[in-house]
Amino acid sequence: MKKVLLAVTLILLMAGGSFADTLINGAGATFPYPLYSKWAYEYAKKTGLKLNYQSIGSGGGIRQIKEKTVDFGASDAPLTAKELSEAGLFQFPMTIGGVVPVVNLKGISPGQIKLTPDLLADIFLGKINKWNDKRITELNAGAAMPDDKITVVHRSDGSGTTWIFTNYLDKVSKDWHDKAGFGTAVKWPAGVGGKGNEGVAAYVKRIKGSIGYIEYAYAVQNKLTHTKLQNRDKAFVDPSIESFGAAAASADWRNAPGFYVVLTDQPGKNSWPISGATFIIIHRQPEECGKAKIVLGFFDWAYRDGAEMAKSLDYVPIPKNVSEIMEEAWAREIKCKGQALWKR
Amino acid sequence: MNFFYLRRKFYNLLALTVSLLSAGFGIFFLFWILKDVITLGLPALNWAFFTELPVPPGAEGGGLAHAILGTIFVTVVATVIGVPSGILAGTYLSEYGRKSGTASVVRFLSDILVSAPSIVIGLFVYAILVKPLGGFSAIAGAVALSIIMLPVIVRTAEEVLKLVPDSTREAALALGAPHWKVTVHVVYRGAIRGITTGVLLAVARVSGETAPLLFTSFNNSFWNFNVAEPTATLTVTIFNYALGPYEDWHTKAWGAALIITATVLLVTIFARLLVTRRSPR
Amino acid sequence: MALLERHKADKIGDAVFRGVSYFFAISVVVLMLFIFAVLFKESLPAIKKFGLKFLVSSSWDPVRLEFGALPSVYGTIVSSIIAIVIAVPISLGIAIFLTEMAPKGFKGPIGTAIELLASIPSIIYGMWGLFVFAPFLSDHVEPWIIEYLGFIPIFNGAPLGIGMLPAGFILAIMIIPFISSVSRDVFQMVPPMLKESGYGVGATKWEVIRKVVIPYTRSGIIGAVILGLGRALGETMAVTFVIGNSHEISHALLDPATSISATLANEFTEAVDPLYLSSLVALGLILFVITFIVLVLAKFLIGGFSYKGGNL
Numbered sequence: 001m002k003k004v005l006l007a008v009t010l011i012l013l014m015a016g017g018s019f020a021d022t023l024i025n026g027a028g029a030t031f032p033y034p035l036y037s038k039w040a041y042e043y044a045k046k047t048g049l050k051l052n053y054q055s056i057g058s059g060g061g062i063r064q065i066k067e068k069t070v071d072f073g074a075s076d077a078p079l080t081a082k083e084l085s086e087a088g089l090f091q092f093p094m095t096i097g098g099v100v101p102v103v104n105l106k107g108i109s110p111g112q113i114k115l116t117p118d119l120l121a122d123i124f125l126g127k128i129n130k131w132n133d134k135r136i137t138e139l140n141a142g143a144a145m146p147d148d149k150i151t152v153v154h155r156s157d158g159s160g161t162t163w164i165f166t167n168y169l170d171k172v173s174k175d176w177h178d179k180a181g182f183g184t185a186v187k188w189p190a191g192v193g194g195k196g197n198e199g200v201a202a203y204v205k206r207i208k209g210s211i212g213y214i215e216y217a218y219a220v221q222n223k224l225t226h227t228k229l230q231n232r233d234k235a236f237v238d239p240s241i242e243s244f245g246a247a248a249a250s251a252d253w254r255n256a257p258g259f260y261v262v263l264t265d266q267p268g269k270n271s272w273p274i275s276g277a278t279f280i281i282i283h284r285q286p287e288e289c290g291k292a293k294i295v296l297g298f299f300d301w302a303y304r305d306g307a308e309m310a311k312s313l314d315y316v317p318i319p320k321n322v323s324e325i326m327e328e329a330w331a332r333e334i335k336c337k338g339q340a341l342w343k344r
Numbered sequence: 345m346n347f348f349y350l351r352r353k354f355y356n357l358l359a360l361t362v363s364l365l366s367a368g369f370g371i372f373f374l375f376w377i378l379k380d381v382i383t384l385g386l387p388a389l390n391w392a393f394f395t396e397l398p399v400p401p402g403a404e405g406g407g408l409a410h411a412i413l414g415t416i417f418v419t420v421v422a423t424v425i426g427v428p429s430g431i432l433a434g435t436y437l438s439e440y441g442r443k444s445g446t447a448s449v450v451r452f453l454s455d456i457l458v459s460a461p462s463i464v465i466g467l468f469v470y471a472i473l474v475k476p477l478g479g480f481s482a483i484a485g486a487v488a489l490s491i492i493m494l495p496v497i498v499r500t501a502e503e504v505l506k507l508v509p510d511s512t513r514e515a516a517l518a519l520g521a522p523h524w525k526v527t528v529h530v531v532y533r534g535a536i537r538g539i540t541t542g543v544l545l546a547v548a549r550v551s552g553e554t555a556p557l558l559f560t561s562f563n564n565s566f567w568n569f570n571v572a573e574p575t576a577t578l579t580v581t582i583f584n585y586a587l588g589p590y591e592d593w594h595t596k597a598w599g600a601a602l603i604i605t606a607t608v609l610l611v612t613i614f615a616r617l618l619v620t621r622r623s624p625r
Numbered sequence: 626m627a628l629l630e631r632h633k634a635d636k637i638g639d640a641v642f643r644g645v646s647y648f649f650a651i652s653v654v655v656l657m658l659f660i661f662a663v664l665f666k667e668s669l670p671a672i673k674k675f676g677l678k679f680l681v682s683s684s685w686d687p688v689r690l691e692f693g694a695l696p697s698v699y700g701t702i703v704s705s706i707i708a709i710v711i712a713v714p715i716s717l718g719i720a721i722f723l724t725e726m727a728p729k730g731f732k733g734p735i736g737t738a739i740e741l742l743a744s745i746p747s748i749i750y751g752m753w754g755l756f757v758f759a760p761f762l763s764d765h766v767e768p769w770i771i772e773y774l775g776f777i778p779i780f781n782g783a784p785l786g787i788g789m790l791p792a793g794f795i796l797a798i799m800i801i802p803f804i805s806s807v808s809r810d811v812f813q814m815v816p817p818m819l820k821e822s823g824y825g826v827g828a829t830k831w832e833v834i835r836k837v838v839i840p841y842t843r844s845g846i847i848g849a850v851i852l853g854l855g856r857a858l859g860e861t862m863a864v865t866f867v868i869g870n871s872h873e874i875s876h877a878l879l880d881p882a883t884s885i886s887a888t889l890a891n892e893f894t895e896a897v898d899p900l901y902l903s904s905l906v907a908l909g910l911i912l913f914v915i916t917f918i919v920l921v922l923a924k925f926l927i928g929g930f931s932y933k934g935g936n937l
Binding site: 352353355356358359360362363364365366367369370371373374376377378380381384429430432433435436437439440441446447449450452453454455456457459460461462463464465467468470471472491494495498522523524525527528545548549551552553554555558559579582583586587594597598601604605608609612613616 | 635636638639641642643645646647648649650651652653654656657659660663664667714715716717718719721722723726735737738739741742744745746747748749750752753755756757798801802805829830831832834835852855856858859860861862866886889890893894906909912913916917920921924
């Protein structure tokens, strides 16, 4: 018995002390999770530095970095300049993606159905509740719309996907703005809730006549039927790496306070209207400078060497001119004991 | 007369059939679950599953070695915290407090704490450890599990210590041994098997807990040997992987489910064998 | 002299040992009070903001920061009631089968198997519910329910395979081993004399069960049921996977709902605003209080029946 106790104490002592090598913890958005963990895996192989990224959702990423339980947070929903300065935080974009409406309709192939912003909002408001509603059939004369009830599927958890999607609806529909607003979680006027992108995908797959919204990479993974959407220039577009890139092209990062850039409803003939950047959030004056430096080193590497990996996983990399703006800002704004932490 | 007799016979048959059917129904579902855990879990198990770290999503291969180790790690730390405190509290109930008011209150609250919702324990530990210490950690998970373990150990320790006859205590006391020595050398020795059983059952129970670990020990994609860092566990991994988008994750979640179920069942069976060997009932 | 000194050392040893064991015994009480206090303190902002309205409001609006516990509380209670309604008859059936009907060689192994099933982690039930049982329900069972029983409002809805009824059902499967092994234990405490006298006056097996065994063990059974209810109320994993996570209160049991524990598991790491967070902790406090009351009730009912069936 004594020996066992001794052994256990020894193990605990060793565990607490000498074996501790540096581990960087990050948490947040689900959408870039596959990409960040791919990067972290390759980075650990190359440098031996470990970055543990856990996808708990954008809301979680924001809160955990505020409570300092993690070394960096990640969010699809940007914080405003005011929110950032109040909490002493700093954010920068890492990759760009899009949110896609997906449907489950018999005999309808991906991209066959066209929707306008108004229609999309009214469907999610529960105002249009049949697929053969006149407003839908008029727009989609070629497609045989079934006489099915529309079941709206939304997220049950707080989510950056929801933020981007509802931000778009809020911009294009006054009714939506009055009734629901936008946020990582909203009070849904209609529908059922699934946890995570996967929960929504599973419901859409299972429920006949359903419509949900989902991150592009998950729609591709699950082979779901997306719709075309009318953008600000009145063109109907399909979601793709290119159309997300087109939406991001006109963003003015340099002059956006706190890099608060929202890519929904952007101009451009090829722009996918529900696009968004996903952000990393760190403290402006980190307490653990060594760890903060590793975090920046990792994302610097990801900007430079991670772009190809991003494309292979269906993500849009941040263009070089934008990443340079970001690294300038790191050097200017991230301070450790009054000294700049990042030197270019 | 005959009619009443027949009617009674009929009711008898009906009632017994109904209870037989309902028993069959219940047992059918339970074995259906076990069957699925085995058939869906087995294909996931291979050498890599037990020895390798997970690869990034989408890539093939990799394993859950870090989560297996993490579950053992968190459970062992929880045991180190929970078992001695539980046994000592149980000792108080059986050796000192006995029928006192304090003892009854402790007993009563232990019985309630045994069934307290484990997710609330997770909230509690998040508030007292994770937030103030500034990070998710294996130790926070272990503390949450030890809180769940504590009342179980308290009550079993008391029950098995009480089984040691008072005449044994009195014999030892009469030889001039002080009370505490009697407790440690005589009573504990007499109850060691029962205590071991209680500990094993408690360990089995907490090693399958998920809810209290979600906000405490969190998760980690790498090995972790540090109590101050987050750590992966099999149960939280199941939760994340089962809700994830990849087929490969679902397979691995079933594999993890099989491992945790098999472990819990084996420990429970072992614990029960210990008791039956002591006193064939 | 030496003897006296030893005596003194022994006395100190005794006092220390007693003190230490007392400390740990009291720690259970302190822990309980501490949990209450911490939960209460963390939920204060929500309590101050919403007051008692928190309990009756069914709005759960993270954008406008209006929170009400009703949908979660409703889901917790209704799913647990469904579980109890399904589990109790089946568990009693199993207990009757094990004590009164099964052939001698069967009793031991089946009884043990059921007790073992009570130790399976709840996440296994939840995961099985999501991957195996929900598709089965939505393909084979629910369309049938909707077609033939849909005229009853509670059986209306879409065949999602996920919702209040499936959650209640999974909970039922989870607590069946628990309730049945406790009821078996109390059934076994009926003195054989009583049963023999029943058979002696010519009663059938069912009459002995109904008129002798069940009345004799009534409070024990009720206690077992309430303990099962306590487990169902506080269960997280078996529910979260299959309840559907919708903050709408629907009369239809096939519709998605939510429970306190599911809301916590889904939203706790997500919530950003302090008021949102505090409302979630307040939900946890409500759950803690509900289970506390239920368990106290169970304890008083079991009272006389000193239950020694294990540490479930």
